[in-house]
Amino acid sequence: FYEGEANRPLDGRHVIVTSGPTHEPIDPVRYIANRSSGKQGHALAAALARLGARVTLVSGPVTEPDPTGVQTIHVETARDMAQAVEDALPASVAVCAAAVADWRVDGEAGQKIKKDGSGAVPTLSLVENPDILASLSRRNQGRPALVIGFAAETEKVVDHARAKLARKGCDWIVANDVGSGPDGGVMGSTDNTVHIVTGEGIESWPKLSKIEVAARLAARIALTVKERNI
Ligand code: CTP
Ligand code: CA
Numbered sequence: 001f002y003e004g005e006a007n008r009p010l011d012g013r014h015v016i017v018t019s020g021p022t023h024e025p026i027d028p029v030r031y032i033a034n035r036s037s038g039k040q041g042h043a044l045a046a047a048l049a050r051l052g053a054r055v056t057l058v059s060g061p062v063t064e065p066d067p068t069g070v071q072t073i074h075v076e077t078a079r080d081m082a083q084a085v086e087d088a089l090p091a092s093v094a095v096c097a098a099a100v101a102d103w104r105v106d107g108e109a110g111q112k113i114k115k116d117g118s119g120a121v122p123t124l125s126l127v128e129n130p131d132i133l134a135s136l137s138r139r140n141q142g143r144p145a146l147v148i149g150f151a152a153e154t155e156k157v158v159d160h161a162r163a164k165l166a167r168k169g170c171d172w173i174v175a176n177d178v179g180s181g182p183d184g185g186v187m188g189s190t191d192n193t194v195h196i197v198t199g200e201g202i203e204s205w206p207k208l209s210k211i212e213v214a215a216r217l218a219a220r221i222a223l224t225v226k227e228r229n230i
Contacts, residue, residue: 008052009222013230014091015053016144017045018098018132020060022078026124027109034099038062040150040192041097043214045070048093051222056088060098078104078129085132092230093221094144096133096170099152104129137169145230146221147171152178161197173197174217196220 019041023031038059045057046067055070058081066072073088075081078100085094103126113122133149147170153160154177161175175195192213196203205216224230 009226010048010051010053010218013053013093013225014056014088015045015048015093015095015221016056016058016085016088016091017041017048017095018058018081018085018100019045020062020064021099022060022081022101022129023076024078024101024104024129025076025108026105027111027113029112032101032103032105033061034101036060036062036099038064039190040210040213041095042067043211044095044097044217045072047211047214047218048095048221051218053093056091058084058088058098060100077101078132082130082132082135085136089144090142091144092225093146093148094136095148095150095221096136097150097174098132100132101129103127131168133170134168137171145228146224148221149173151175154178158195158197158202161195165197165199171198 020038021034021036023033025031042057042064045055049055049067049069057067057070057072059072059074060081061076073084075084081098081100106125106127136144137147149164149168149170151161151164151173153175157175157177161173165173175197176192190209191207192210193207194205194213205213
């Protein structure tokens with residue numbers, strides 16, 4: 001069928017998506033990580049590509065396959081992810097769906113840390129990682145016209161998301177409730193319940209599959225790109 005403007009509203013737009021966790025090495029065999037399957041970010045990258053966007057997906061370590069029609073860059077740490085995003089600019093839209101580790105170990109050990117048999121435990125000293133979403137949002141030059149963050153919250157989901165929107169300086173926060181459910185909630189699950197928090201207000205969506213959330217988000221992004229002439 002005809003693949004015109006209507007089907008590919010994001011034609012000619014470059015979109016950067018971050019997805020998955022980051023791994024922050026403690027020593028050559030151990031790391032600190034966040035829980036994240038990358039399902040939502042990867043599905044969003046694929047959905048944006050289907051709408052015609054040129055998508056660069058910067059992914060932490062995940063088992064999800066690289067989405068088709070998307071340029072996927074694999075990274076390990078938050079610092080690598082920040083650099084890959086920087087290298088991928090400029091972009092019309094950026095979506096930070098990655099669960100970036102907030103801290104890394106200050107001075108990772110070059111060799112495997114060994115037990116000495118006395119029961120003594122090592123002390124890990126942590127330093128804060130770069131905030132990719134906040135830096136993108138606050139760029140003076142080359143800020144993507146639409147910057148979107150995700151927020152995984154376990155309580156007061158909308159309140160925390162509103163505060164995060166202001167603190168990060170992004171345009172939207174897609175907030176999801178990760179706390180509840182006998183199945184352990186949204187982590188690794190195929191479903192997601194999200195609230196879209198913007199400067200204009202809040203839109204709460206029903207519980208949907210992550211694929212469906214991705215499709216709706218991509219459509220909403222395409223609409224905004226059109227309305228705002230991005
Ligand atoms: N994010 C990022 N870089 C970081 C930390 C977070 O890009 N170093 C992005 C995430 O990809 C997400 C958004 O910021 O889009 C919110 O992440 P979240 O962890 O919820 O926010 P934090 O500011 O780290 O607050 P906290 O973990 O204390 O809730
Ligand atoms: Ca965090």
